[in-house]
Amino acid sequence: MTDAATSNKADVIVLGAGIVGVSAAYAARQRGLSVILVDRREPGSETSYGNAGILSSGSISPLNNPSLWKALPKYLTNRHPALRWDPVWAIRNIDWVVRFLANATPSRTRPRATALHGLIGASLKLHREWIVKADAAQRIRETGWLKAWRGDAVAAAKAEQALLAEYGIASQLLDRQAISALEPNILPVYQVGLLHTQTASVDSPGAVVKAYARMFAGSGGEVSQSDIKAIAPEGDGWRVVLADGVMSARHIVVALGPWSADLLRPLGYRVPLAFERGYHREFRPNPVRSLQRPIHDADGSFLMTPMEQGIRVTSGVELTARDAPSSLVQIDAVAEVARGVLQFGETVGEPWRGSRPTLPDSLPMIGPAPRHSGLWLAFGNQHIGFTTGPATGAAIAAMIAGAEPSFDVAAFSPSRYL
Numbered sequence: 001m002t003d004a005a006t007s008n009k010a011d012v013i014v015l016g017a018g019i020v021g022v023s024a025a026y027a028a029r030q031r032g033l034s035v036i037l038v039d040r041r042e043p044g045s046e047t048s049y050g051n052a053g054i055l056s057s058g059s060i061s062p063l064n065n066p067s068l069w070k071a072l073p074k075y076l077t078n079r080h081p082a083l084r085w086d087p088v089w090a091i092r093n094i095d096w097v098v099r100f101l102a103n104a105t106p107s108r109t110r111p112r113a114t115a116l117h118g119l120i121g122a123s124l125k126l127h128r129e130w131i132v133k134a135d136a137a138q139r140i141r142e143t144g145w146l147k148a149w150r151g152d153a154v155a156a157a158k159a160e161q162a163l164l165a166e167y168g169i170a171s172q173l174l175d176r177q178a179i180s181a182l183e184p185n186i187l188p189v190y191q192v193g194l195l196h197t198q199t200a201s202v203d204s205p206g207a208v209v210k211a212y213a214r215m216f217a218g219s220g221g222e223v224s225q226s227d228i229k230a231i232a233p234e235g236d237g238w239r240v241v242l243a244d245g246v247m248s249a250r251h252i253v254v255a256l257g258p259w260s261a262d263l264l265r266p267l268g269y270r271v272p273l274a275f276e277r278g279y280h281r282e283f284r285p286n287p288v289r290s291l292q293r294p295i296h297d298a299d300g301s302f303l304m305t306p307m308e309q310g311i312r313v314t315s316g317v318e319l320t321a322r323d324a325p326s327s328l329v330q331i332d333a334v335a336e337v338a339r340g341v342l343q344f345g346e347t348v349g350e351p352w353r354g355s356r357p358t359l360p361d362s363l364p365m366i367g368p369a370p371r372h373s374g375l376w377l378a379f380g381n382q383h384i385g386f387t388t389g390p391a392t393g394a395a396i397a398a399m400i401a402g403a404e405p406s407f408d409v410a411a412f413s414p415s416r417y418l
């Protein structure tokens with residue numbers, strides 16, 4: 001790390017060292033550009049730290065798909081583990097809510113699934129390459145991801161399998177016995193399972209981002225720790241005002257995850273970014289009751305996955321202001337249910353909260369800001385940002401260098417909202 005005050009000029013300054021920013025920085029460096037990566041914390045310390053670490057090949061269907069309408073009545077009760085929402089927030093952000101729901105139609109879902117499939121495919125390729133280069137290959141598990149239902153959900157599982165198959169994504173339908181054979185240490189609570197066989201996972205997403213940041217530094221990039229206060233055009237480039245100095249560059253990349261909209265507002269961009277907050281709790285693993293892969297309990301609306309520190313249980317969505325006080329109701333409720341699936345020990349560490357940054361169409365912004373040259377936007381990766389960070393960053397680096405990204409970025413253009 002360097003002291004920000006001593007740094008000044010580069011081809012590119014990347015703002016934010018989550019998975020998206022670190023990836024953009026590394027990819028830009030690979031293209032021979034001089035790059036400074038700035039974050040107020042160490043790389044991979046926020047949203048990219050506390051997620052479930054799933055590198056999901058199959059998360060092509062955005063949350064606002066047609067099945068949302070069927071689930072809506074139970075969500076409106078505000079008691080469902082999948083979704084808690086703050087009515088005051090919803091009224092204040094009714095525009096976002098309406099636009100989010102309006103996208104949940106068949107004709108608006110299919111093109112988004114196709115766009116996400118391209119982004120995910122490109123990203124998984126990079127993750128698998130970079131994790132080896134970054135000397136972190138021991139962290140990745142190619143054991144798939146099990147989605148499991150407690151009731152007779154064969155029809156739902158088959159429908160999901162059919163959609164995945166249309167995109168060439170492999171999965172296996174499992175019955176109770178097959179689930180027990182796959183995960184012998186869980187109690188036999190699930191009747192139906194769908195194993196996403198091409199999905200991988202990591203045992204510490206934060207450590208993976210840190211390893212990628214070290215790889216960036218090793219390639220000649222500069223990592224700088226400082227609070228970013230403002231950005232402003234300067235000559236044919238940009239000035240970045242930090243708590244302890246100023247930097248400038250021809251290009252800047254806004255990869256600030258859930259904080260991205262804040263710095264853009266003074267430039268006249270009103271980004272419709274909402275925060276699908278989520279929590280995790282970790283538990284001491286029982287050494288004779290281990291888990292081989294992440295499990296998504298479809299009826300319980302939680303995920304549990306083996307991590308370096310223990311069994312990590314993550315919650316569904318809490319729709320509210322980004323910085324509203326935490327409520328542990330949702331995570332504590334699902335953690336109890338998870339304990340009925342896998343015997344694990346006491347809590348390890350403190351509960352964690354993060355915000356999935358989400359635009360109304362559940363697609364990230366990847367591309368140039370419409371009214372400012374040299375300003376690049378890379379955020380809004382919702383539930384799958386750990387998966388999609390590398391290709392998001394690599395596409396930005398390609399565009400800065402005047403090259404074609406490796407997947408079709410048209411659907412991710414910032415100009416659709418700005």
Ligand SMILES: Cc1cc2nc3c(=O)[nH]c(=O)nc-3n(C[C@H](O)[C@H](O)[C@H](O)COP(=O)(O)OP(=O)(O)OC[C@H]3O[C@@H](n4cnc5c(N)ncnc54)[C@H](O)[C@@H]3O)c2cc1C
Pocket residue numbers: 015016017018019020021038039040041042043044045046047048049050051052053054055056226227228229255256257258259276277278279280314315353354355356357378379380381382383384385386387388389
């Ligand atoms: C509970 C939960 C589970 C999830 N599980 C998965 C999963 O299994 N798989 C998956 O693919 N995705 C998952 N996600 C989503 C994923 O974690 C996010 O989409 C992704 O981490 C977003 O990355 P990012 O780089 O955009 O943001 P971040 O990781 O939040 O990075 C933004 C960075 O900007 C910095 N920053 C902000 N403001 C400033 C400032 N003013 N000055 C300096 N620095 C600043 C922050 O410190 C931070 O490091 C999950 C999310 C949650 C909440």
